[in-house]
Amino acid sequence: MRLLAATLASLSLLGASLAHANQAQGTTGENLSLTSGDIGRVSPALEKYASGTIQEDLWKRPGLTPRDRSIVTVATLIARNQAVELPRHIALALENGVKPAEISEIITHLAFYSGWANAMSAVAVTKEVFVQRGIGADQLPAASPQLLPLNETAEAQRAMGVQQNFGQVAPGVVQYTTDILFKDLWLRPDLAPRDRSLVTVSSLIASGQVGQIPYHLNRAMDNGLTKEQASEILTHLAFYAGWPNVFSALPVAKSVFEGRPS
Amino acid sequence: MRLLAATLASLSLLGASLAHANQAQGTTGENLSLTSGDIGRVSPALEKYASGTIQEDLWKRPGLTPRDRSIVTVATLIARNQAVELPRHIALALENGVKPAEISEIITHLAFYSGWANAMSAVAVTKEVFVQRGIGADQLPAASPQLLPLNETAEAQRAMGVQQNFGQVAPGVVQYTTDILFKDLWLRPDLAPRDRSLVTVSSLIASGQVGQIPYHLNRAMDNGLTKEQASEILTHLAFYAGWPNVFSALPVAKSVFEGRPS
Amino acid sequence: MRLLAATLASLSLLGASLAHANQAQGTTGENLSLTSGDIGRVSPALEKYASGTIQEDLWKRPGLTPRDRSIVTVATLIARNQAVELPRHIALALENGVKPAEISEIITHLAFYSGWANAMSAVAVTKEVFVQRGIGADQLPAASPQLLPLNETAEAQRAMGVQQNFGQVAPGVVQYTTDILFKDLWLRPDLAPRDRSLVTVSSLIASGQVGQIPYHLNRAMDNGLTKEQASEILTHLAFYAGWPNVFSALPVAKSVFEGRPS
Structure with a gap:
């Protein structure tokens, strides 16, 4: 009987915490947020790890700047x-020196590298942060800006490899990859190629896309990401994407590091 | 200090956008939705890709019908x-010719292929769409309908392979796979086997389940999906599931295509 | 035109079901939950599977206790x-004999094995369940309790392997893995090592982390999980994490089972 209740009715899509949120919102008109004390009411240990390990140790490690960690x-x-x-971390990113135009481009970039729906969720949240901070259209990248110059040789090589491998399998994918990603998205000027790579590599590791790491980690390092920074991304992501994703990425990163001229 | 706030308190499970939603809902009693202008307030580029690349190009490509793209x-x-x-895309699916009974079966099918909780979230959303459109019980499939005839030979071969491989590892999985999936779910008549395969293959690619693609892509093509349609699923999913999932699926699809008699 | 509406505006981050929830919450002050009848309004078949296959069959199988199934x-x-x-399943877990301190430790454990944000979402939900049931600080584990004794030999061997493989790739990951996970988290006394392994293995299978299963399934069996229980975890997860995740785990589990002394 209790199982029936639990199994059938377990979709409290908007359950306890929502009811609570509505009350909080109704009373104060402010965003609900989880305080350190809230965490402690479920896990004093997590409160300790958050304020100690993550805040006082991880974010202060020298391998990546706070700006990079925010990205x-x-x-x-x-x-x-x-x-x-996202709301808190977008606010923190702004404080750590990530520009509104860069946040806009990060979301645009991930529409293609994480799926359209992920970007839409991020838009809904970021829209509010931008409104609250008075960030308007003048601080956003143009829809169709002057693009960065294309590295014709590298792009021709990439396109040829993909065409040879998959041109007969999915010509639509091959075409869009060239036209929309590498001759458009990657050349948009408001996020530096090195930062665009930082976003791409982080998202691949964070979502378990191990097979796509080699190309993009090499590209990231071609774009200026150092081995030490790449290593520290893995350390940062252990906490934010979970240990298993990072341990699955470690052998791939090792192979990429070893395959590059030192 | 700001890090403490950001890290500890970053769970605004019901943060900025929710507060906004409550206001919107409270004022209008209508669903909140992200307009084209909302997207533009964060990324004019995304607005351009949405109305241009996705709406005017992707959805109009000939490889798949709008009905298939909705599925x-x-x-x-x-x-x-x-x-x-989901709400908008279920509404669009109905407009594109997917029947309510088929939507019901898609959700039922994915309870097993994506996990029970995913189906429950979809039920919560779809229930509202059905109420709004006056779709009642008479348009839904029966709980226990007359099943389609079983292909005894193919099923015996499938069951034997699974039993030999995994009968000693997880007999419960093997038994439920036969009884619930292949002798029940797949034979439910209100979603054609070809469409059931379309759902299965899409969900596998979209969730990075590369190892399960070969069996199901072959089954899909046995069920009538053409190579051109399978190829176009990959193109469509590049946008909706992200490029990395599709690039991980490409070599597998290539191998399946090459392994079939032409 | 309808496509524009559907594609651009499909982010009803707080759409139909939220509007409904607000109404429900506003009227009753109680949590919204999906009833058996709600499921039937979208899929009578799912209602049948829920009350029959899952409730009356799966949860009553002898391979795992209800307490283990809840974990x-x-x-x-x-x-x-x-x-x-979560709210319903945390309530069910408490009824099935999982102690509040154990739930606290499960969430803490998964902060590292599933990513920090997953734990924060669980904290927000669990906090409410604990408040409703009067579960206070006296029932929670200390932030820094007396740890269980370390198996020095096994830990030295594990640490050496990881150091040799990845010490040059990501020294930060290697260090935190020793200091935070194996010399701290795994030794916290309020969740037995066998149950901690149950949590870890379940989360790995449920999130498709196939590469990390061998080490942790072996560790789980070293910690007392039997082969029959491991097998039954796979059966239970077929329903809760979806068939594809389980079928990707089956060959790995088979290999682990075969590699152990019988």
Whole structure:
């Protein structure tokens, strides 16, 4: 009987926490957020790890700047569709020096690398943060800006490889990959190629896309990401994407590192 | 300090966008939805891709009918548990010719191929769409309808393979796979086997289940899906499930295509 | 035109079901939940599977106790970030004999094995369940309790292997893995190592982390999980994490079973 209740009725899509949220929202008109004390009411240990290990240790490690850590974290949350954590981390990213135009481009980039719906969830959240901070259209990238120059040789090589492998399998994918991704998205100027790679690699690791890491980690390092920074992305993501995703990425990263001229 | 706030308190499970939603809902009594202008307030580029590339190009490509594209999209959203995008796409699916009974069966099918909780989220959303459109019990499939005839030979071969491989590992899985999936779910008459395969293959690609694609893509083509349609599913999913999932599926699809008699 | 509406505006992050929830909450002040009848309004078949196959058959199979099944189910929902199903299943877990301190530790454990954001979503939900049931700080594990004794030999061997493989790739990951996971988290006394393994293995299978299953399934069996129980976890997860995740785990489980002394 209790099983019937639990199994059949377990979709409280908007259950306890929502009811609570509505009350909170109704009373204060402010966003609900989980305080340190709230965490402690379920797990004093998590409260300790949060304020100690993550805040005082992880985010202060020298391998990545706070700005880079914010980009990695925001990309991870969007890639994993955890929009509920986004408002605070987008606010933190702005404080850590990520520009509104860069946040806009991160979301645009992940529409293609994480799926359209993930970007839409991020848009809904970010729209509010931008309104609250008075960030308007003048701070956003143009829909069709002057693109960065294309590295014709590298792009021709990439396109040829994909065409040879998959031109007969899915010509539509091959065409869009060239036209929309590599001759358009990657050349948009408001997010530097190195940062675009940072977003891409973070999202791949964070969503378990191991097979796509080699190409993009190499591209990231071609775009200026150092081995030390790549290594530290893995450390940061252990906390934000979970240990298993990082341990699945480690052998791939090792292979990429070893395959590059030192 | 700001890190403490950001890290500890970042769970605004019902944060900015919810507060906004409550206001919107409270004022109008209508569903909140993201307009084209909302997208533009975060990313004019995404607005351009949405109205241009996706609406005017992707959905009009000849490889798949709008009805098929709706089935692929709805299956993808359920498989990725992005129920928030479902209301509009279930409405669009109905307009594109997917019957209410077929939507019911898509959700039922994905309870097993994407996990029970994904189906429950989809039920919560779809229930509202059905109420709004006056879709009642008379348009839904029976709980226990007359099943389609079983292909005894193919099923015996499938069951034997699974039993030999995994009968000693997880006899419960093997038994339920036969009894609930292949002698029941797949034979339910209100979703054609070819469409059931379309749902299954889409959900596998969309959730990165690469290892399960070969069996089900072959089964889909046995059920009438053409190579051109399978190819176009990959193109459609590049946008809705993200490029990495599709690039991980491409070599598998290539191998399946090459392994079939032409 | 309808496509524009559907594609652009499909982010009803707080759409139909939320509007409904607000009404329900406003009227009754109680949590919304999906009843058996609600499921039947979309899929009479799902209603039948829920009350028959899942409730009357799966949960009553002898291979795992109801307490173990609750631990597996809760771990699965957290690992897949399906917090919306959590309230009922945390309540059921308490009724099935999982202690509040154990639920606290399950969430803490999964902060590291599923990612921090997953744990935060679970905290938000569980906090409410604990409040409703009067579960206070006296029933929670200490932040820094007396740890269980370390198996020095096994830990030295594990640490050496990871250091040799990945010490040059990501020294930060290697260090945190030792300090935070194996010399701290795994030794926390309020969740038995065997149950901690049950949580870990369930979350790995449920999130498709196939590569990490061998180490942790072996560890689980070293910690007392029997082959029959491991087998039954796979059967239970077929329903809660979907067939494809389980079929991807089956060959790995088979290999682990065969590699152990009988």
